[in-house]
Amino acid sequence: MKTELRIGLFDSGVGGLSVWRELVRRMPHRPTTYLADSAHCPYGPRPPEEIRRFSRGIVRFLIEQGAGIVVVACNTASAAALQALRAEFDVPIVGMEPAVKPAAQRTKTGHVGVLATAGTVNGDLFRNTSARHANGVTVHVGVGEGLVERVEAGQADTPETEALLREYLQPMIDAGVDQIALGCTHYPFLLPVIRRVVPEGVSVIDPAAAVVRQVERVLLREGLGASEAGAVEHRFFTSGQPEALAAMVRALTGHAPKVAKVRWEDRELKRK
Numbered sequence: 001m002k003t004e005l006r007i008g009l010f011d012s013g014v015g016g017l018s019v020w021r022e023l024v025r026r027m028p029h030r031p032t033t034y035l036a037d038s039a040h041c042p043y044g045p046r047p048p049e050e051i052r053r054f055s056r057g058i059v060r061f062l063i064e065q066g067a068g069i070v071v072v073a074c075n076t077a078s079a080a081a082l083q084a085l086r087a088e089f090d091v092p093i094v095g096m097e098p099a100v101k102p103a104a105q106r107t108k109t110g111h112v113g114v115l116a117t118a119g120t121v122n123g124d125l126f127r128n129t130s131a132r133h134a135n136g137v138t139v140h141v142g143v144g145e146g147l148v149e150r151v152e153a154g155q156a157d158t159p160e161t162e163a164l165l166r167e168y169l170q171p172m173i174d175a176g177v178d179q180i181a182l183g184c185t186h187y188p189f190l191l192p193v194i195r196r197v198v199p200e201g202v203s204v205i206d207p208a209a210a211v212v213r214q215v216e217r218v219l220l221r222e223g224l225g226a227s228e229a230g231a232v233e234h235r236f237f238t239s240g241q242p243e244a245l246a247a248m249v250r251a252l253t254g255h256a257p258k259v260a261k262v263r264w265e266d267r268e269l270k271r272k
């Protein structure tokens with residue numbers, strides 16, 4: 001029997017589910033393994049070396065669990081670890097970065113906004129992309145401190161979250177942005193609130209579709225393009241509380257998964 005290529009994804013928590021749900025929609029016949037490193041969430045304020053260490057342990061684990069390609073469904077981990085992961089592991093690794101390029105191509109006002117974590121906006125990846133693709137366009141950056149925690153706590157749509165979003169988005173709106181790139185995979189879960197905060201005519205870019213297209217391109221390039229119709233199994237792991245992740249997956253994606261616990265031991269992730 002032919003075994004289907006398993007796609008591994010990870011994030012500091014539930015944010016990567018915004019990529020996972022798009023992936024499963026576009027490629028319903030691909031089995032996936034999702035890992036939420038909830039024990040270490042949020043990644044945003046952590047030093048890059050630490051995020052690299054977590055990411056390496058997670059990718060090793062996902063490959064052991066049968067992943068043939070890994071999606072770093074987290075901008076902060078991509079900023080800190082993408083290069084190191086590609087150097088260390090043989091499987092293809094797809095990362096994410098704020099969608100400055102499409103935002104800069106689409107803007108009519110010449111002003112684009114990026115909302116992301118501190119780790120992402122302080123990383124070289126973001127600096128280089130902005131320098132390469134934003135020429136002539138002004139990039140207004142907001143650091144979404146506290147937003148990841150609110151999504152993780154199931155408080156995506158509350159007055160407090162809306163107040164935070166106003167605080168971060170109003171300055172870029174006042175500066176005239178007509179494109180806002182969401183540079184953290186947790187933020188698409190805030191879209192209903194974001195749409196209340198930003199005026200009509202301002203486009204908000206969720207990068208999930210672009211990342212999934214990139215996964216498709218990489219699979220084709222690697223000769224892994226074909227997938228067979230049939231039932232697939234999606235596996236979920238967390239370094240936090242399995243019941244909490246299961247509840248969030250249900251709330252955010254409508255899927256009802258079984259979630260297994262993993263533990264960090266000597267920098268290695270082990271199944272409990």
Ligand code: DGL
Nearest residue numbers: 012015043044075076185
């Ligand atoms: N969802 C993540 C990202 O895309 C990580 C956020 C965090 O843990 O701070 O950046």
